[in-house]
Amino acid sequence: MNGLPISPQVFAILGALIEEKLGIHYGPLDKDLLGDKVAVRAVEAGFDSLLDYYYYLRYDPSGPVELDALADVLVVGETYFFREFDQLEALVREILVPLAEASGSRNVRVWSAACATGEEPYSMAMLLAERGLLDRVEIVASDVSTRSLAAARAGEYGPRSLRSQVKVPPCAWRFLQKNGERIVVSDHIRNAVDFRRINLLDGDAIKTLGLFDAIVCRNVLIYFQDSTARRVIDALTGVLVPNGALLVGVSESLLRLGTALRCEERGGAFVYRKVG
Ligand SMILES: C[S@@+](CC[C@H](N)C(=O)[O-])C[C@H]1O[C@@H](n2cnc3c(N)ncnc32)[C@H](O)[C@@H]1O
Numbered sequence: 001m002n003g004l005p006i007s008p009q010v011f012a013i014l015g016a017l018i019e020e021k022l023g024i025h026y027g028p029l030d031k032d033l034l035g036d037k038v039a040v041r042a043v044e045a046g047f048d049s050l051l052d053y054y055y056y057l058r059y060d061p062s063g064p065v066e067l068d069a070l071a072d073v074l075v076v077g078e079t080y081f082f083r084e085f086d087q088l089e090a091l092v093r094e095i096l097v098p099l100a101e102a103s104g105s106r107n108v109r110v111w112s113a114a115c116a117t118g119e120e121p122y123s124m125a126m127l128l129a130e131r132g133l134l135d136r137v138e139i140v141a142s143d144v145s146t147r148s149l150a151a152a153r154a155g156e157y158g159p160r161s162l163r164s165q166v167k168v169p170p171c172a173w174r175f176l177q178k179n180g181e182r183i184v185v186s187d188h189i190r191n192a193v194d195f196r197r198i199n200l201l202d203g204d205a206i207k208t209l210g211l212f213d214a215i216v217c218r219n220v221l222i223y224f225q226d227s228t229a230r231r232v233i234d235a236l237t238g239v240l241v242p243n244g245a246l247l248v249g250v251s252e253s254l255l256r257l258g259t260a261l262r263c264e265e266r267g268g269a270f271v272y273r274k275v276g
Contacts, residue, residue: 004042006035010050014038017058021067022144023201023228024074041073072147076223079116080160081176082123084218084250085167090267091214092127095245099213100128100136108137109212113200113236114220115141118152118193119161122175122185124216125192130171134192140209142198149195155185201228203235211241218249230257237261242276 006014008031015026015034026034035050042053045066057063057070082088091110099108112121121141128134143149162168162176162183175186198205200220215236221229233254236246246261247269248254254272255263261272 004035004039004048004050006031006038006050010054011035014050014054014057017054018070018074019225019228021201022071022074022199023224023232025223025225025228037073038070041070045069068146072145075116075143075145075148077116077143077145077148078219079119080163080166081119081157081172082166082168083120085169086267087218087247087250087269088120088123088127088216089169090269090271091216091245091247092124092131094266094269095214095271096124096128096137097131097133100133103136108214109210110137110139110214110216111209111212111239112139112141112193113198113215113217115143115148115152115195116145117148117157117161118155118195119157120216120218121152121193122155122189125189126172126175127169129175129189129192130169134188139193140196140212141193142196142209144197144199146197149197152193153190153195155190157183157185159183200232200235203231203238206235206239209239211239212244213241214245214247215240216247218247219252221248221252226257230259233257233259233261237274240274242274244274246272246274248272 011031019025038050042050047053057067096108096110115121118141121139125134125139128137159181175189177184217236240246254261262275264271264273
């Protein structure tokens, strides 16, 4: 607790505002967790009451800017290089490589939606570079957190981004350099990823990205209620080419959401295809 108490009523209205704007759902058991997180930012922004902070977020003309800053403290940016490696490898080997080899002069497009600090799109870029196909595939990566995106663009990481229990392909060391404790992504890989700030609830912003052959949206839908997840999946499906592929985290499934996408297995990974 950071000294700003949260009443059940303020929890209800703050939680509803956060869910409306960012999608992240807080259940009744999360009251103190949310209160503590919001209090950190509210105090930083000069407030001494969470109700006043709520009014500011909701009604002040600067509310949207403050909400962006609040997003930075709320989001869970847990990620690391080659997370759920077999799925990333299947995406590259089974989907992106065949498309890149067959696509003639057109670039294949893949989007890492909710990329956090960038390890996911950089891992995809390394797997493509290893096969000499990086210049044939356009990689867009996005997140709602400005702070995470700044870290992603910098391309410099601490040891937690490369976990010993995670399979790291030997080729990675062609593209990652160690600098003491730090891991630095080579310019070749860094320059291959186009980072954008996109809120997955913003359907209009998503449309500005253009169409994709594949979208990777992993480990973010778990923070949303089903109705929100469904809305996000619809927006993502809208920017997939016919037969385009959507991949979610290995512990996530779209089937209970009643998606119109067709689920198939490719190289050991589940892939959702846009029918048509
Ligand atoms: C646990 S990380 C997942 C990172 C990566 N995809 C992975 O699987 O390793 C979840 C990310 O979702 C982002 N996020 C949460 N709500 C979002 C929203 N409404 N729009 C875009 N990104 C969001 C967070 O900022 C965070 O970086």
